[in-house]
Amino acid sequence: MMDANDGDRPLGGLEAYRLRTILCNRRNFLIGTGFLTGLVVTSQWQPVLAYPKFQNYPFSLGVASGDPLPDGFVIWTRLAPDPLNGGGMPPEPVEVRWQVALDENMRRVVRRGKVLANPDFAHSVHVEVEGLESGRWYWYQFKVGKEVSPIGRTRTAPAYYSSVKEFKFAFVSCQDWENGFYTAFRHMAEEDLDCVVHLGDYIYEYAPEAGKPRQHNSPEITTLADYRNRHALYKTDKYLQAVHQYFPWIVTWDDHEVENNYANLIPEENQSSKEFITRRINAYQAYYEHMPLRKSSLPRGVNLQLYRRFTFGNLAEFNVLDTRQYRSDQPCGDGLKPRCVDAFNSEATMTGTKQEKWLFKGLDKSQARWNVIAQQTMLAEFDFDPRPDIGVFNLDQWDGYVAARDRLLKYLYQRQPNNPVVITGDIHSSWVHDLKLDFKNPASVTVGTEFIGTSISSDFPKEFIAPVQAALSDNPHTKFFDGANRGYVRCKLTPELWQSDYRVVSSIVDENGTISTLASFVVQNGIPGAQRLS
Numbered sequence: 001m002m003d004a005n006d007g008d009r010p011l012g013g014l015e016a017y018r019l020r021t022i023l024c025n026r027r028n029f030l031i032g033t034g035f036l037t038g039l040v041v042t043s044q045w046q047p048v049l050a051y052p053k054f055q056n057y058p059f060s061l062g063v064a065s066g067d068p069l070p071d072g073f074v075i076w077t078r079l080a081p082d083p084l085n086g087g088g089m090p091p092e093p094v095e096v097r098w099q100v101a102l103d104e105n106m107r108r109v110v111r112r113g114k115v116l117a118n119p120d121f122a123h124s125v126h127v128e129v130e131g132l133e134s135g136r137w138y139w140y141q142f143k144v145g146k147e148v149s150p151i152g153r154t155r156t157a158p159a160y161y162s163s164v165k166e167f168k169f170a171f172v173s174c175q176d177w178e179n180g181f182y183t184a185f186r187h188m189a190e191e192d193l194d195c196v197v198h199l200g201d202y203i204y205e206y207a208p209e210a211g212k213p214r215q216h217n218s219p220e221i222t223t224l225a226d227y228r229n230r231h232a233l234y235k236t237d238k239y240l241q242a243v244h245q246y247f248p249w250i251v252t253w254d255d256h257e258v259e260n261n262y263a264n265l266i267p268e269e270n271q272s273s274k275e276f277i278t279r280r281i282n283a284y285q286a287y288y289e290h291m292p293l294r295k296s297s298l299p300r301g302v303n304l305q306l307y308r309r310f311t312f313g314n315l316a317e318f319n320v321l322d323t324r325q326y327r328s329d330q331p332c333g334d335g336l337k338p339r340c341v342d343a344f345n346s347e348a349t350m351t352g353t354k355q356e357k358w359l360f361k362g363l364d365k366s367q368a369r370w371n372v373i374a375q376q377t378m379l380a381e382f383d384f385d386p387r388p389d390i391g392v393f394n395l396d397q398w399d400g401y402v403a404a405r406d407r408l409l410k411y412l413y414q415r416q417p418n419n420p421v422v423i424t425g426d427i428h429s430s431w432v433h434d435l436k437l438d439f440k441n442p443a444s445v446t447v448g449t450e451f452i453g454t455s456i457s458s459d460f461p462k463e464f465i466a467p468v469q470a471a472l473s474d475n476p477h478t479k480f481f482d483g484a485n486r487g488y489v490r491c492k493l494t495p496e497l498w499q500s501d502y503r504v505v506s507s508i509v510d511e512n513g514t515i516s517t518l519a520s521f522v523v524q525n526g527i528p529g530a531q532r533l534s
Contacts, residue, residue, distance in 0.1 A: 052094055052145040056081040061232060062241035063142065065154035066249040066292030068195060068310065072130035073154050073248055075100070075140045076292035079123040083232040084217055086225060089123045096125050100132070100140045106151060110138075117144075122228050124289040134159040135313075150241075154248045155194060157312055161367060164313030167493045168192060170503075171374070173199040173254070173425025174455035177234055178212040180508030184456045184487045185239035187505065187515040189246055191490060196247045197318070199425030200254025200376050201458065202287075203230050213509050222279050227286030235290060239511075244292075251291050252306055252320050254376040254426055258283040261396050263329045265302070277302055307355050309362055316493055317368035319359055321375040326352025331400050336384060338391050339399070346403040350377075356407070363417040369495050369525065373422045379405060380433035380450050384467060386474035397426075412447040413437050419525060420448035421498060423489070427452060428460040429468075430489075430502050432480035432521050434529040442476045446529040451500045451521070453489040454482070457508050479530050480519060487515070498523040499533070 082088025135158035331342035385392035393399035431452035438444035485504035507513035
């Protein structure tokens with residue numbers, strides 16, 4: 001089986017398939033009825049001689065799957081009977097059994113096995129299932145002792161280069177626990193999707209803030225125990241669990257998984273180099289422990305390999321970037337301000353040289369109709385104060401790394417990979433950009449399209465909305481902006497059309513808030529740039 005980090009061959013998974021009965025009954029499937037143990041067919045499990053005993057349900061954090069390939073995927077869980085206090089497991093390995101079936105009742109089991117949940121990795125389990133049929137749904141479940149997990153549903157990718165007529169996914173980011181409820185995930189669980197892409201800020205590191213709808217469970221996190229408990233807190237959310245349970249995920253991180261606006265080994269706030277390196281090691285390990293990632297992403301020292309590529313037949317190829325671990329320090333002291341000369345430094349990088357070459361090589365070899373760059377911060381230029389001789393830019397974004405952005409956009413112009421589309425998170429607001437070879441020239445050639453999704457729950461400052469709206473006319477490549485709403489972006493791809501629907505919820509302080517489509521944009525095959533449908 002191909003490694004998910006191999007840049008020389010494509011990876012990924014999908015094909016349209018609708019299980020309407022499950023979709024119509026999803027709330028009852030997990031949220032209404034709890035842990036799905038009624039669906040277990042115990043005769044399918046092989047007996048064991050001894051059973052660990054748990055004071056509470058060990059699968060309190062649910063199940064998840066991810067990194068879909070044509071012949072398999074990763075399935076994940078973590079044993080945590082006391083999830084917010086270190087997990088509540090004994091300091092010894094525990095055997096966990098798993099099985100994968102062709103049906104939701106787990107009667108037609110096609111793969112099964114055993115794995116040790118190791119205390120060194122918080123008793124998390126990452127099973128790389130392989131040898132499966134491409135482009136179809138599977139169901140999976142774990143068992144430890146007499147306890148069984150929820151039944152998860154996941155999907156393999158279509159075969160490499162196979163003809164794929166339709167692919168549907170959603171992309172999300174920025175889910176600050178304290179700022180509100182996961183109303184968006186509640187509705188996403190009922191969407192018809194082939195996978196979910198998470199672009200970062202899965203957790204936030206901050207201490208509790210009074211007056212918020214929900215509270216973090218500790219002061220600002222720095223230790224491995226802190227990060228484990230914070231991930232566990234977020235994963236106790238029933239709607240987040242549901243979306244993990246129903247779809248395979250492709251994940252990458254941004255900054256808050258470690259610390260706001262960190263860059264490589266450089267912290268945002270005053271910490272010694274040694275302190276921050278230790279903190280990053282802790283954060284990276286806890287991230288791996290709580291995500292459905294392959295062994296190729298196992299932390300090694302201070303590093304964790306996260307950039308990788310997934311291909312879905314001949315329709316789409318996803319280049320998943322990591323723009324935090326290898327980047328240069330933000331120029332000009334960071335922040336929202338005029339650019340200094342350092343913002344144009346030709347040696348500055350968002351991705352590091354190795355990842356940049358990997359990206360260009362993959363785009364050059366791609367045979368996909370749609371070439372997706374899944375990454376964190378806004379790629380397009382945006383001048384927040386376009387008065388003559390002023391210019392205000394967000395220097396944590398690619399606007400602080402102008403030479404690196406120019407290299408990417410020039411590459412797209414010169415090599416012309418099919419239909420490049422960038423999907424982005426981070427900024428807690430919705431945007432659509434035409435990616436220009438020269439943003440200063442409205443007549444410049446458009447080389448790609450960028451869709452930026454709003455947050456699941458994190459706020460966009462209300463005081464910024466009017467200034468951004470006032471600046472839109474002086475940034476004509478920006479086709480759309482909304483800073484008032486939370487939600488996600490739902491995308492539907494066919495060989496001739498990409499459609500992005502900006503799905504927004506009526507409230508993040510009311511779990512029963514409604515969902516609607518704020519705007520829809522399309523990109524036509526062979527014509528870069530977005531056109532609004534509604």
